Amino acid sequence: MDFKISRSSRQCSVCSRRFDDGEKFHVGLMSRPREDGVFDRVDICRSCWDRQGPGNVAAHWVSQFSREKKHAIFDPDFLWSVFHKCRPGAEAEAAASVQELSAADRARFAYVAALGLVRMKQLKSKNTRRTARGEFMMLETSGRREKDRQRFEILSVAMTDDEMQAIQDRLAELA
Numbered sequence: 001m002d003f004k005i006s007r008s009s010r011q012c013s014v015c016s017r018r019f020d021d022g023e024k025f026h027v028g029l030m031s032r033p034r035e036d037g038v039f040d041r042v043d044i045c046r047s048c049w050d051r052q053g054p055g056n057v058a059a060h061w062v063s064q065f066s067r068e069k070k071h072a073i074f075d076p077d078f079l080w081s082v083f084h085k086c087r088p089g090a091e092a093e094a095a096a097s098v099q100e101l102s103a104a105d106r107a108r109f110a111y112v113a114a115l116g117l118v119r120m121k122q123l124k125s126k127n128t129r130r131t132a133r134g135e136f137m138m139l140e141t142s143g144r145r146e147k148d149r150q151r152f153e154i155l156s157v158a159m160t161d162d163e164m165q166a167i168q169d170r171l172a173e174l175a
C-alpha cells in the first residue's frame with residue numbers, strides 16, 4: 001500500500017529558495033492527468049503562493065519546514081497524505097492501493113488522521129452535523145484568507161481506546 005507523498009523538497013518549487021528551519025509554506029498536490037490517484041507534490045513559499053494562489057492543485061495545506069524527522073502520528077505531512085487518500089470523495093479514491101482498504105478502514109484512517117491534524121492545529125473543528133449515517137465533523141484548514149482555506153466533512157467513527165491505538169499503530173507502519 002502506498003500512502004506516501006514525496007517528502008518536502010526543502011525548497012520552493014517556484015523560486016527554488018531553500019526553506020529556513022521553522023518556515024511556513026504551502027504544500028499542493030497535483031494529480032497527474034492520466035494516472036488516477038498519483039500526485040505530484042509542490043512546495044510553495046508564502047510569497048510565491050501570495051502571487052499565484054492555489055492554481056490547479058487538487059488539495060493544499062500549510063506546512064512548516066523542520067530539519068527533524070517526526071514520528072508518523074506527529075508528522076503533519078504524513079497525516080495529510082493519509083487524510084487526502086482516505087477521506088470521502090478523495091481524489092485518490094480510484095487508486096488501487098487505497099481500494100485495498102475496506103470502506104470502514106478508510107473511514108477510520110481518515111478520522112484518526114483528522115484528529116491528529118486538529119491536535120496539531122492544521123485543521124480546525126468548526127461544527128458537527130448529525131445524519132442517519134452518524135455524526136460528521138466539519139473541518140477547515142488554517143489559512144490567513146478565505147482562498148487559502150479548504151473545508152471537509154469527516155465521519156466521527158466510534159472507537160474504543162484500543163481500536164484507536166490499533167489504527168495509530170497501523171498508520172505508523174505505513175509511514
Ligand SMILES: [Zn+2]
Pocket residue numbers: 012013014015016017044045046047048049
Ligand atoms: Zn518561492
